[in-house]
Amino acid sequence: DAGITQSPRHKVTETGTPVTLRCHQTENHRYMYWYRQDPGHGLRLIHYSYGVKDTDKGEVSDGYSVSRSKTEDFLLTLESATSSQTSVYFCAIRAESSYEQYFGPGTRLTVT
Amino acid sequence: GEDVEQSLFLSVREGDSSVINCTYTDSSSTYLYWYKQEPGAGLQLLTYIFSNMDMKQDQRLTVLLNKKDKHLSLRIADTQTGDSAIYFCAESMGYSNSGYALNFGKGTSLLVTP
Numbered sequence: 001d002a003g004i005t006q007s008p009r010h011k012v013t014e015t016g017t018p019v020t021l022r023c024h025q026t027e028n029h030r031y032m033y034w035y036r037q038d039p040g041h042g043l044r045l046i047h048y049s050y051g052v053k054d055t056d057k058g059e060v061s062d063g064y065s066v067s068r069s070k071t072e073d074f075l076l077t078l079e080s081a082t083s084s085q086t087s088v089y090f091c092a093i094r095a096e097s098s099y100e101q102y103f104g105p106g107t108r109l110t111v112t
Numbered sequence: 113g114e115d116v117e118q119s120l121f122l123s124v125r126e127g128d129s130s131v132i133n134c135t136y137t138d139s140s141s142t143y144l145y146w147y148k149q150e151p152g153a154g155l156q157l158l159t160y161i162f163s164n165m166d167m168k169q170d171q172r173l174t175v176l177l178n179k180k181d182k183h184l185s186l187r188i189a190d191t192q193t194g195d196s197a198i199y200f201c202a203e204s205m206g207y208s209n210s211g212y213a214l215n216f217g218k219g220t221s222l223l224v225t226p
Contacts, residue, residue: 033213042116042200042216043155050211058213090154094212099143099162099204101214103155 003027004104006091012110019078021107023091031094032074034058034066036087037106043090049074081111118201118217125225130188132220134201139182141203145214146175146186149198158186158199188222196224 003026013019023032030051035043035058045058047066055066063085067075078085091104117135124130136144145160161168161175161184168175174187188195198221202214 031211033211040218042218043202043214044216045210045213048211048213056211058210092214099212100157100160101145101212102157103147105154 004091004093004102006089006104006107008107009105010108012112013081014112015082016080019081019109019111021076021089021091021109023074023076023104025072025074025093027093027095028071029093029095030071031096032068033092033094033101034064034074034076035090035092036060037090038087046076046089078109081109083111085109086111116201116203116215116217118199118220120218121221121223123223123225124191126191126193128191130186130191130195130222130224132186132188132199132201132222134184134186134217136182136184136201136203137215138203138205139179140206142206143204144175144177144184145200145202145204146173146184147200147202149200149219151197155200191222191224193224193226196222198222 005024007022033048034046037043044060046064049055049068065077089107094101146158147155149155172189176185198219200219201217205215
């Protein structure tokens with residue numbers, strides 16, 4: 001699992017509330033990613049980071065922001081959660097030496 | 113991104129070989145990956161292949177790559193009930209607009225029956 005943890009693992013929140021998901025890695029990988037997984041869509045890229053304070057948007061970035069103030073932590077924030085953001089969120093890292101990409105265990109978010 | 117295509121379902125008998133097919137989109141994709149996801153779990157990297165290779169074998173897994181047709185396949189020999197899961201094909205999207213993020217297919221659900 002390349003030392004990737006995600007917190008929380010499960011969360012239920014109400015529409016309109018802010019939510020922050022955390023991804024933590026222990027191996028100093030430069031590249032980190034946030035994906036969401038929905039039935040019928042596979043996994044889609046939300047945002048990615050290529051270093052501390054270096055982030056960029058992915059395919060489905062609307063309604064999400066990210067921050068990376070330390071190499072080991074990549075935060076995903078839903079400023080005002082909507083029901084369409086109910087999903088399973090996965091964090092991933094890219095191992096530069098081997099080009100392998102590993103995923104965290106996921107966070108199941110339900111917006112009511 | 114554009115769609116990576118996979119068939120949705122495959123059913124095989126225990127002990128048979130399984131072949132999961134994928135058509136990817138970008139002929140310049142450098143790496144192509146196969147992941148396995150069991151119910152309620154994360155994605156487990158099974159194997160990956162560099163685009164200048166035709167084949168890669170790793171124990172019971174064989175990956176075949178046809179660059180001309182942009183076709184990737186995963187063969188699982190001697191399929192076991194523990195292989196029942198969803199299998200995702202993914203292509204690396206390159207650096208310039210995605211930092212090597214992956215473009216995924218929708219997954220193939222493999223059911224292995226005794």
